[in-house]
Amino acid sequence: xTARTVITGIGVTAPNGxxxxxxxxxVLAGHSGIGRVTRFDVSGYPATLAGQIDDFDAxxxxxxxxxxxxxxxxxxxxxxxxxxxxxxxxxPGDLADYDMGVVTSNALGGFDFTxxxxxxxxxxxxxxxxxxxxxxxxxAVNTGxxxxxxxxxxxxxxxxxxxxxxxxxxxxxxxxxxxxxPLMLAGGVDSALDPWGYVxxxxxxxxTAETDPARAYLPFDSLASGHVPGEGGxxxxxxxxxxxxxxxxxxxxxxxxxxxxxxxxxxxxxxPPGLRRAAENALADAGLAPADIDAVFAxxxxxxxxxxxxxxxxxxxxxxDGVPVTAPKALTGRLYAGGGPLDVVTAALAIRDGxxxxxxxxxxxxxxxxxxxxxxxxxxxxxxxxxxxxRGRWGFNSAVVVxxxxxx
Amino acid sequence: MAQITVDDIRRILVACAGGMEGLGPxxxxxxxxxxxxxxxxxxxxxxAAQIKxxxxxxxxxxxITEVTTPKELADLVNGLVTRAx
Amino acid sequence: xSRRVVITGIGVRAPGGxGTKAFWDLLTAGRTATRRISFFDPAPxxxxxxxxxxxxxxxxxxxxREIRRMDRATQFAVACAREAVADSGLExxxxxxxxxxxxxGSAVASATSLENEYLVMSDRGRQWRVDPGYLSPHxxxxxxxxxxxxxxxxxxxxxxxxxxxxxxxxxxxxAVGHAVQLIREGGADVMVAGxxxxxxxxxxxxxxxxxxxxxxxxxxxxxxxxxxxxxxDGFVLAEGAAVFVxxxxxxxxxxxxxxxxxxTGYATxxxxxxxxxxxxxxxEMAEAIRVxxxxxxxxxxxxxxxxxxxxxxxxNDRHETAAFKRSLGDHAHRVPISSIKSMVGHSLGAIGSLEIAACALAIRDNxxxxxANLHDPDAECDLDYVPLTAREQRVDTVLTVGxxxxxxxxxxxxxxxxxxxx
Numbered sequence: 001x002t003a004r005t006v007i008t009g010i011g012v013t014a015p016n017g018x019x020x021x022x023x024x025x026x027v028l029a030g031h032s033g034i035g036r037v038t039r040f041d042v043s044g045y046p047a048t049l050a051g052q053i054d055d056f057d058a059x060x061x062x063x064x065x066x067x068x069x070x071x072x073x074x075x076x077x078x079x080x081x082x083x084x085x086x087x088x089x090x091x092p093g094d095l096a097d098y099d100m101g102v103v104t105s106n107a108l109g110g111f112d113f114t115x116x117x118x119x120x121x122x123x124x125x126x127x128x129x130x131x132x133x134x135x136x137x138x139x140a141v142n143t144g145x146x147x148x149x150x151x152x153x154x155x156x157x158x159x160x161x162x163x164x165x166x167x168x169x170x171x172x173x174x175x176x177x178x179x180x181x182p183l184m185l186a187g188g189v190d191s192a193l194d195p196w197g198y199v200x201x202x203x204x205x206x207x208t209a210e211t212d213p214a215r216a217y218l219p220f221d222s223l224a225s226g227h228v229p230g231e232g233g234x235x236x237x238x239x240x241x242x243x244x245x246x247x248x249x250x251x252x253x254x255x256x257x258x259x260x261x262x263x264x265x266x267x268x269x270x271x272p273p274g275l276r277r278a279a280e281n282a283l284a285d286a287g288l289a290p291a292d293i294d295a296v297f298a299x300x301x302x303x304x305x306x307x308x309x310x311x312x313x314x315x316x317x318x319x320x321d322g323v324p325v326t327a328p329k330a331l332t333g334r335l336y337a338g339g340g341p342l343d344v345v346t347a348a349l350a351i352r353d354g355x356x357x358x359x360x361x362x363x364x365x366x367x368x369x370x371x372x373x374x375x376x377x378x379x380x381x382x383x384x385x386x387x388x389x390x391r392g393r394w395g396f397n398s399a400v401v402v403x404x405x406x407x408x
Numbered sequence: 409m410a411q412i413t414v415d416d417i418r419r420i421l422v423a424c425a426g427g428m429e430g431l432g433p434x435x436x437x438x439x440x441x442x443x444x445x446x447x448x449x450x451x452x453x454x455x456a457a458q459i460k461x462x463x464x465x466x467x468x469x470x471x472i473t474e475v476t477t478p479k480e481l482a483d484l485v486n487g488l489v490t491r492a493x
Numbered sequence: 494x495s496r497r498v499v500i501t502g503i504g505v506r507a508p509g510g511x512g513t514k515a516f517w518d519l520l521t522a523g524r525t526a527t528r529r530i531s532f533f534d535p536a537p538x539x540x541x542x543x544x545x546x547x548x549x550x551x552x553x554x555x556x557x558r559e560i561r562r563m564d565r566a567t568q569f570a571v572a573c574a575r576e577a578v579a580d581s582g583l584e585x586x587x588x589x590x591x592x593x594x595x596x597x598g599s600a601v602a603s604a605t606s607l608e609n610e611y612l613v614m615s616d617r618g619r620q621w622r623v624d625p626g627y628l629s630p631h632x633x634x635x636x637x638x639x640x641x642x643x644x645x646x647x648x649x650x651x652x653x654x655x656x657x658x659x660x661x662x663x664x665x666x667x668a669v670g671h672a673v674q675l676i677r678e679g680g681a682d683v684m685v686a687g688x689x690x691x692x693x694x695x696x697x698x699x700x701x702x703x704x705x706x707x708x709x710x711x712x713x714x715x716x717x718x719x720x721x722x723x724x725x726d727g728f729v730l731a732e733g734a735a736v737f738v739x740x741x742x743x744x745x746x747x748x749x750x751x752x753x754x755x756x757t758g759y760a761t762x763x764x765x766x767x768x769x770x771x772x773x774x775x776x777e778m779a780e781a782i783r784v785x786x787x788x789x790x791x792x793x794x795x796x797x798x799x800x801x802x803x804x805x806x807x808x809n810d811r812h813e814t815a816a817f818k819r820s821l822g823d824h825a826h827r828v829p830i831s832s833i834k835s836m837v838g839h840s841l842g843a844i845g846s847l848e849i850a851a852c853a854l855a856i857r858d859n860x861x862x863x864x865a866n867l868h869d870p871d872a873e874c875d876l877d878y879v880p881l882t883a884r885e886q887r888v889d890t891v892l893t894v895g896x897x898x899x900x901x902x903x904x905x906x907x908x909x910x911x912x913x914x915x
Contacts, residue, residue: 156901263646450704
């Protein structure tokens with residue numbers, strides 16, 4: 001019997017809510033965190049919106065010693081990680097230091113911090129560059145800082161897979177647990193809402209020019225015009241079920257029962273995209289059939305051709321209108337490495353409360369999609385197993401199955 | 409060139425490496441060690457770079473790792489100022 | 494019976510010559526390829542030495558479109574991947590694409606291109622609010638380097654698990670380690686795995702200047718990388734890449750593949766101590782070594798050669814020496830240990846893969862590469878660091894280790910393919 005991996009702790013930093021319950025209330029109420037960028041003057045830019053976390057004061061959450069050496073994204077990551085560990089009620093001494101590992105995903109690095117150091121280097125000279133730039137920027141910073149802060153000396157790694165990397169981090173953690181590390185802290189956050197980072201995000205050509213926050217990011221909607229970038233994400237404490245029980249873990253939010261990742265074929269190959277295969281493989285990994293899935297948390301790119309491709313994959317796996325589909329990430333913007341882990345949290349909460357949160361809507365779902373998008377009000381429904389999908393630019397596809405704690 | 413004071417050192421340390429946990433703004437840090445104050449070698453290197461920018465004094469790597477307290481660091485910087493004058 | 498993983502193809506781009514053969518010739522001759530930085534004027538910087546690669550993308554078979562599209566680090570990775578794929582002799586088109594994956598390491602990825610774009614968009618740093626009018630269509634590729642493994646996936650026709658492992662200076666070891674685990678645990682049958690970094694740029698130099706981690710032996714660039722020598726004063730920044738074809742052993746053997754080595758053990762641990770600092774006792778690196786040996790089911794005495802991290806900072810060399818003594822016991826004093834960084838410098842995320850390549854070639858040829866520039870060993874580094882000259886000796890089992898910012902400590906065990914071993 002392969003060991004089962006369960007979620008015992010959750011930490012959320014999202015544009016529409018700091019902390020798990022605040023976030024979940026926002027999601028159910030359809031409260032959006034998307035608005036006009038306020039960190040700098042965005043007038044004259046080809047896009048103006050972002051999912052910003054406005055109510056995060058790092059000094060409230062972190063020791064002041066960590067502030068000069070960390071980017072905004074790392075402060076969010078450290079905060080989410082601490083909340084997840086508190087939620088899991090892991091006490092010092094419950095586990096040996098080598099029995100706790102960390103795997104985070106990161107797509108943007110410490111960009112705001114780095115922009116400041118670039119400005120110093122080129123504006124004033126090399127001797128003005130901070131000693132902290134050598135690690136505040138790199139993609140591994142969150143894994144390193146979290147392991148140091150919490151004395152976690154097990155396996156540590158950082159993965160980059162654009163918007164799909166966050167789910168890959170959870171998959172990596174699950175393998176680590178099966179290999180014998182009882183606890184892995186896993187997830188991702190991202191943020192790059194300084195003037196340079198924001199413009200760099202616009203360069204992917206998929207960010208909407210829409211200025212009305214309510215009409216800007218509309219997955220599976222006939223008015224879809226692209227997405228809005230956001231910041232934040234989620235960290236999760238994942239544990240081997242038996243070991244969690246042995247240490248007296250207070251609560252199991254859900255189980256991570258399936259995972260798979262695929263990559264789209266090279267452009268022009270004529271082969272089909274890999275999302276369907278990722279979904280099917282994740283279901284097979286979980287030992288489930290499509291009919292067992294009660295809700296899908298979609299990638300929801302918000303661009304017509306990408307939404308249509310995802311709808312095709314969902315129809316192929318589940319049949320026409322075969323399963324409720326939702327994309328609550330339309331309330332936060334796309335969070336890069338943070339998006340997948342936050343969707344897994346949302347799925348776990350949907351399982352807990354028996355409700356599938358809605359996707360914001362403005363126009364009808366295009367006829368040809370043939371999928372049952374949950375819109376308007378939350379849909380009450382028993383959720384035993386949920387499928388979470390994520391796609392990243394260039395062809396990353398990842399899928400995770402989240403199951404109710406008691407479900408096999 | 410103005411002499412550097414322990415208060416200047418405190419201001420620079422806090423700006424470069426964060427506040428002193430558990431110590432109020434009025435606590436006397438003159439003779440506490442950097443280790444007791446929780447400042448590591450990176451904190452001191454960053455502070456040395458700031459001292460160079462603010463006071464024009466170049467504290468070498470070897471020198472910055474030799475001093476152990478804010479008072480010793482202030483004395484070192486002031487000694488270098490005097491030598492340069 | 495658990496699945497085993499072997500290296501069947503190697504591609505290398507390193508300072509001192511292009512391709513695997515030039516790399517190995519340099520290392521076995523004990524020559525060095527570090528020099529004064531030529532890519533830009535290094536005069537404003539504290540450290541002015543680097544291991545630069547004479548890399549001409551047009552000579553690598555890259556099309557003008559590919560050259561425009563790809564960042565330098567990606568070009569390195571693609572050139573190596575093509576070399577490795579050809580070297581393996583594997584007919585990739587005959588493998589189920591969903592069973593082929595990619596695991597590519599890089600510490601700073603497209604940093605150099607990011608810096609170039611920044612200079613354009615900010616009017617050479619004069620504007621804080623950058624001008625979107627100068628936005629390059631490739632900017633997003635530089636912002637989020639998922640494009641690097643993507644390009645490799647397109648080379649190999651991979652449609653299975655594709656990811657980038659980016660944990661600083663252990664990326665090159667951990668990317669291969671991740672690939673080994675995926676094959677072993679059934680997630681893929683073939684992995685194209687390795688690492689690339691091209692960090693020789695003003696911002697990266699300035700980063701390491703600030704923490705005084707790099708050498709200031711600017712008047713003697715060819716001898717600036719001096720791991721374990723008493724006169725060492727920091728590492729030499731470098732660029733490079735190495736990519737491997739890894740296959741499941743039974744299918745590789747069935748197709749009659751030439752096997753360089755089997756990867757039998759791998760582990761990574763965090764020191765949870767400091768983002769840049771290392772404890773003197775080497776405890777966590779020793780633990781990574783212990784777990785990797787355990788996975789390989791061998792006793793420390795079986796190790797014929799240790800490829801050290803050997804970056805040439807005082808802190809690292811002592812930390813590592815302590816870790817070897819702690820994990821290998823008496824054998825630490827008997828086994829030859831060397832650092833190829835003495836010859837090709839420290840290419841951050843790439844070096845771990847370059848070192849795996851060196852280990853595989855050491856096994857193939859029964860040669861231990863030396864530590865160049867080691868004339869006067871640090872008294873605290875009292876092991877056999879193979880000074881100056883390569884040694885011909887039986888090399889069946891090799892340990893390679895890495896250590897990096899963030900506190901990452903990794904170890905991998907390779908051994909000669911079955912049949913070659915005594």
